[in-house]
Amino acid sequence: MRVAVLGAAGRMGATVCAAVEGAADLELVARLDAGDEVAAATLGGADVAVDFTVPSATEANVHALIDAGVHAVVGTTGWTEESRGRVVAHLGRAAAAGAPGLGVLIAPNFGLSAVLAMTFAAKAARYFESAEVIELHHPDKVDAPSGTARHTAAAIAAARADAGVAPSPDATETGWEARGADVDGVRVHAVRLRGLVAHEEILFGNAGEQLVIRQDSFDRVSFMPGVLLGVREVVGRPGLTVGLENVLDLA
Numbered sequence: 001m002r003v004a005v006l007g008a009a010g011r012m013g014a015t016v017c018a019a020v021e022g023a024a025d026l027e028l029v030a031r032l033d034a035g036d037e038v039a040a041a042t043l044g045g046a047d048v049a050v051d052f053t054v055p056s057a058t059e060a061n062v063h064a065l066i067d068a069g070v071h072a073v074v075g076t077t078g079w080t081e082e083s084r085g086r087v088v089a090h091l092g093r094a095a096a097a098g099a100p101g102l103g104v105l106i107a108p109n110f111g112l113s114a115v116l117a118m119t120f121a122a123k124a125a126r127y128f129e130s131a132e133v134i135e136l137h138h139p140d141k142v143d144a145p146s147g148t149a150r151h152t153a154a155a156i157a158a159a160r161a162d163a164g165v166a167p168s169p170d171a172t173e174t175g176w177e178a179r180g181a182d183v184d185g186v187r188v189h190a191v192r193l194r195g196l197v198a199h200e201e202i203l204f205g206n207a208g209e210q211l212v213i214r215q216d217s218f219d220r221v222s223f224m225p226g227v228l229l230g231v232r233e234v235v236g237r238p239g240l241t242v243g244l245e246n247v248l249d250l251a
Ligand SMILES: NC(=O)c1ccc[n+]([C@@H]2O[C@H](COP(=O)([O-])OP(=O)(O)OC[C@H]3O[C@@H](n4cnc5c(N)ncnc54)[C@H](O)[C@@H]3O)[C@@H](O)[C@H]2O)c1
Pocket: 006, 007, 008, 009, 010, 011, 012, 013, 032, 033, 034, 035, 036, 052, 053, 054, 055, 057, 061, 074, 075, 076, 077, 078, 107, 108, 109, 110, 111, 147, 223
């Protein structure tokens, strides 16, 4: 399978290029970065493109990949329900125009520990009165809260809503800025600290007990098995898939 990498000069993109080059069944055919056009002419005949760029560029890149007839595996954060909806609509138009079977996989985290932590958190969510998320990252990260934390909080909120659980108790009257971001009613706190890579802690509380689910990504190579799995699987998954948990059958 021929693979292009967008954001190839970045921390994740460079790691993905090395992983693709090290995989016997994959061939790295294009390395694109800021300023390069994303089009059939620059993609080197790629079957799949992997996007680890920036939140402000990733949606346009995915639309350009669909136009070029290339499957997409996206790790870049910053996606919203609206931007994902536009991708679904574009895939629909492409299929109607005779390009069926194109797949786009968007995953806020390709690390197995993070995907499992999110899955376990969604399972635990309904059993606790309180739930909060703390994400901790390197200080060069441009967005907050992390895509992973948003995805985790959204899954917790959906599980609690399904089960009819009341909002987490919170008597705060002043100083709301210290209570983190509100993601679907779940408080999310973002730490930026030199030395960290990517880490998440999900806290659940009941009277007299606490459950803490924690995952740590110490090195970017830990994301590579998930990225390569996504590359191999996306070609057989037409349409939009959100979250590696769906590829791993954990959803
Ligand atoms: N899904 C995951 O498992 C996972 C893991 C790590 C990071 N991320 C996310 O991946 C993204 C990239 O992270 P990073 O640490 O590699 O960032 P980075 O800043 O090191 O790299 C981003 C690269 O994208 C390039 N770029 C900017 N605009 C571009 C464009 N229009 N087209 C092509 N390239 C462009 C930049 O020049 C840079 O080389 C972030 O959104 C981050 O949150 C996701």
